[in-house]
Amino acid sequence: ILDSFRSSLAPEKTQASGTSTRRVKITHLDQLDHLAARQFRATQAPTISVSGRSLPLIYKVISTLVSPPHSMALFVLDLDGRFDATRLACTDDDLQHVYVQQPPYDESSSTNIELIRSLIADAERSMVYEGASAVSLSREFWGSIVLGGLGAGDLVAGWKGWLHVERDHVAEYSMRVTMEDAFERRSDRQEVVDTAGWAAASPWGKFTFDD
Known part of the structure; x- marks a missing residue:
């Protein structure tokens, strides 16, 4: 298991042609x-990059990875301070295998790729060699998730990404509904909007999911 942590820190291997052999991570x-x-x-491009209202999908991915039957450990670099661990659908025992770092806010951090890579490498190295994650040594290390940054990490959520997440479409009122009726039903409609699922769309397809 320790070797699986260490292998994640090894320099990215390349073929003779210079093409990266790194592959996209499986989220299950x-x-x-x-x-x-x-x-x-x-x-x-091996990075799963998400834009739009990305956090619900991030929470779902993390909850899936750290919970049985996968029971992995992972690192979250939260550059914009929006990560909320209470939104994860996992037990407290599984939650302790989610390692989160929230560096002091800096406007340039989200675009400084070398800084992001350095923060990820330092955190992962600390997890392996300094015993910071001793409780997780029996688990496979999945990789790193970056929130609010671009260009580094296995899964990245930022302003730019090939997968865009928004609330799933809610049908509009019929043209026959009066303004008065629409006003009276506004609370019911808001409830429908709030409970609607999420839609993730990309040039390669789309899917919907629930919180």
């Missing part, structure tokens, strides 16, 4: 993994 969300595989075949 079948629809997301299908799109990520199609995107990788088309672009050779």
Whole structure:
């Protein structure tokens, strides 16, 4: 298990032609993994990059990875301070295998790729060699998730990404509904909007999911 942590820190291997041999990480969300595989075949870019209202999908991915039957550990670099661990659908025992770092806010951090890579490497090295994650040594290390940054990490959520997340579409009122009726029903409609699922769309396909 320790070797699986250490291998994640090894320099990225390349073929003789210079093409990276790194592959997209499996999230165990079948629809997301299908799109990520199609995107990788088309672009050779291994990062799962998410834009829009990305946090619900991030929470779902993390909850899936750290919970049985996968029971992995992972690192979250939260550059914009929006990560809320209470939104994760996992037990407290599984939650302790989610390692979160929130550096002091700096406007340039989200675009400084070398800084992000350095923060990820330092955190992962600390987890392996300094005993910071001794409780997780029996688990496979999945990788790193970056919130609010671009260009580094296995899964990245930022302003730019090939997978865009928004609330799933809610049908509009019929043209026959009067303004008065619409006003009276506004609370019911808001409830429908709030409980609607999420839609994730990309040039390679789309899928919907619930919180």
